[in-house]
Amino acid sequence: MTNYITSYCHILSDECWVNGKKIALQDSDDDITKQLYNYLEMDYPKFFKMDRLSKTAFLGAELIKNNNLALLNYKDDEVGLLFSNPISSAETDLNFLKSYQNGGMPSPALFVYTLPNILLGEIAIRNKWYGESVFTVSENFDAAYFLSYCNMLLNKCQEAVLCGWIKNNETFLFLVEKEDVNQLNLQLSLEQLNKIYLKKIK
Amino acid sequence: MQTFIGAENIISPLGITAEENFNSIKKNKSGIKQVEKIGFGKEDLYLSKINEENPKNFFYYLLSQCLQSIIKEAKPRIIEANDTIVIISTTKADILENLSSPMIQPVHQLIKEFKLKHTPIVISNACISGVLAMNVANDFIQSNTYKNAFVVGADIVSDFVLYGFQSLYAISDEPCKPFDKNKKGITLGEGAGGVLMSSDSTVFKAPFFEFVEGTSANDANHISGPSRTGEGLFRTVTKTLKLAGVDKENIDFISAHGTATIFNDEMESIAFDRLGMTNIPLNSLKGYFGHTLGASGLIETAICIQSLRNNVVIKSEGFDEIGTSKELNVLTQNLETEVHTILKTASGFGGCNASLIIRKL
Known part of the structure; x- marks a missing residue:
């Protein structure tokens, strides 16, 4: 069985690359997520309620979609989501903790983001995708996990799998499909995956 | 190829084996009790809690005890085999003891304590984590990636989680009443559960x-x-x-x-x-x-x-x-x-x- 990486993107602290090509962002002191939101000319008010983890994953998914419009032709339950990171929802966890310490009240708006899989929900809601979705926590980018589980899902019930490693300043997303629709000539393999991942991550 | 499942374990206020837990609930005995002044506003709340106050590293203790019990019901040394994976299911692990990275430390401890060949996979997918962890295990077994999967889930009651659910007005002021006309919300609980899944039926000591x-x-x-x-x-x-x-x-x-x-x-x-x-x-x-x-x-x-x-x-x-x-x-x-x-x-x-x-x- 041969599957293909048909798009990929890296979101770093102040730059973003799609299929290895740097995106021309306007000079700005804004957070990279705000810059990308503007770059994508989005009008999606829910975005501003999200925590940073969800925002980053959400924008990565939008960038990949922009580059792979055929993704929208799959049936609504044929696109799977496999996402992972090393620290779960630690940033929001800390903010939620702060909300009720020192005399404050626990914030329900923060609490709902104290689960890392919420970002899967945000991407599913945006695209009306009802496919399989799994969030895992691992110390490092685990190419072997993505490789084997992607192949499994494509073999079982999915036509495409969007994968993401969502870490502050070194986010990496890639789309895997059964055909090499964008002709990037990147067969899904351990070597290829590690090579592309490391392209922009120091 | 079939996937087999067995060697189940449960740790809860009702017991430390699946059998003990099953015998308790068969008598319709519940682990839920009132705990004084535990709420954010010092309210008394109902919880299914193992200890009044959890000892240090209680999350890891639950994981490791549960895994130990499954191992006892499996063919010796399967846990250390090269074709064995451990899959962990948790939403918050020991969030208050290790806020910046609650899940990686227990993974390292498990590798060391049980001499694991592969790094355990941690599934953190809210309240479906446990079911999803078994589904992932089955997918790995069916694709021949691994032959055996020890799947263990644990979560503990912490102020963090309790206050969060209170902030959503989701906590019941009496023991929860699922599907009932008078239900008032959830009752939180803590514990661990686990199973062994395998394509090899000979790894189970008891019927599978x-x-x-x-x-x-x-x-x-x-x-x-x-x-x-x-x-x-x-x-x-x-x-x-x-x-x-x-x-x-x-x-x-x-x-x-x-x-x-x-x-x-x-x-x-x-x-x-x-x-x-x-x-x-x-x-x-x-x-x-x-x-x-x-x-x-x-x-x-x-x-x-x-x-x-x-x-x-x-x-x-x-x-x-x-x-x-x-x-x-x-x-x-x-x-x-x-x-x-x-x-x-x-x-x-x-x-x-x-x-x-x-x-x-």
């Missing part, structure tokens, strides 16, 4: 069962509110039945999620109505264990396996009169009957839903 299939589906609706049409639950159950090649008529019993919040239970009733499964005997075990979050899918599946062993399905504790818009066959008494095939479901924040089917061989 078949893990037929499992899938997941997102609601694509709202991050903290269940779909009003039960779309994700409807889709995952439909998909699991189809891939398993099992007709809904052959499902003897449904172990539902049943958190006792109005929106969740209503969503489940709508999904089961759309599925044409409202006549099938069903329960929620939250009235015995509380909602143990990342452990719940594993604890409840371990009870399902006990039901297959003993041919008894357990009354849905806290339920008197139906409180959902669609009728469900919620068990008001234990049912002694030949149980062959069971459907287990779970739903959670982030719009996630999962289901699995286990049956006798």
Whole structure:
């Protein structure tokens, strides 16, 4: 069985690359997520309620979609989501903790983001995708996990799998499909995956 | 190739083996008790808590004890084998002891203590984590990536999680009453649950069962509110039945999620109505264990396996009169009957839903 990486993107602290090509962002002191939101000319008010983890994953998914419009032709339950990171929802966890310490009240708006899989929900809601979705926590980018589980899902019930490693300043997303629709000539393999991942991550 | 499942374990206020837990709930004994002044506003609240105050590293203790118990029921040294993976299911691990990275340290400890060949996979997918972890294990076994999977789920009651659910007004001021007319929300619980899954039937010491299939589906609706049409639950159950090649008529019993919040239970009733499964005997075990979050899918599946062993399905504790818009066959008494095939479901924040089917061989 041969599957293909048909798009990929890296979101770093102040730059973003799609299929290895740097995106021309306007000079700005804004957070990279705000810059990308503007770059994508989005009008999606829910975005501003999200925590940073969800925002980053959400924008990565939008960038990949922009580059792979055929993704929208799959049936609504044929696109799977496999996402992972090393620290779960630690940033929001800390903010939620702060909300009720020192005399404050626990914030329900923060609490709902104290689960890392919420970002899967945000991407599913945006695209009306009802496919399989799994969030895992691992110390490092685990190419072997993505490789084997992607192949499994494509073999079982999915036509495409969007994968993401969502870490502050070194986010990496890639789309895997059964055909090499964008002709990037990147067969899904351990070597290829590690090579592309490391392209922009120091 | 089949996937087999067995060697189940549960650690809860009701006991430290699956058998102890099953015998307690068979007598309709619940682990839920009132705990004084534990709420954010120093309210007394009902919880299914193992200790009044948890010792240090209690999360890791639960994981490691649960895994140890499964190992005792497995062929020696399987845990150290090269074709064995450990899969952990948790929502928050020991969040207050290690805020910046709660899940990586327990993984390192497990590798060291159990001499694991591969780094455990941590599934953190809200309240479907446990069911999803078994589904992932099955996928790995079916694709020959691994032969054996020890799947262990644990979560503990912390101020963090309790205050969070209180902030959502989701905590009941009495023991939870899933699917009931007078339900008032969830009761939190803590504990661990685990199973061994394998393509090799000789790894089990005691009788084992078949893990037929499992899938997941997102609601694509709202991050903290269940779909009003039960779309994700409807889709995952439909998909699991189809891939398993099992007709809904052959499902003897449904172990539902049943958190006792109005929106969740209503969503489940709508999904089961759309599925044409409202006549099938069903329960929620939250009235015995509380909602143990990342452990719940594993604890409840371990009870399902006990039901297959003993041919008894357990009354849905806290339920008197139906409180959902669609009728469900919620068990008001234990049912002694030949149980062959069971459907287990779970739903959670982030719009996630999962289901699995286990049956006798």
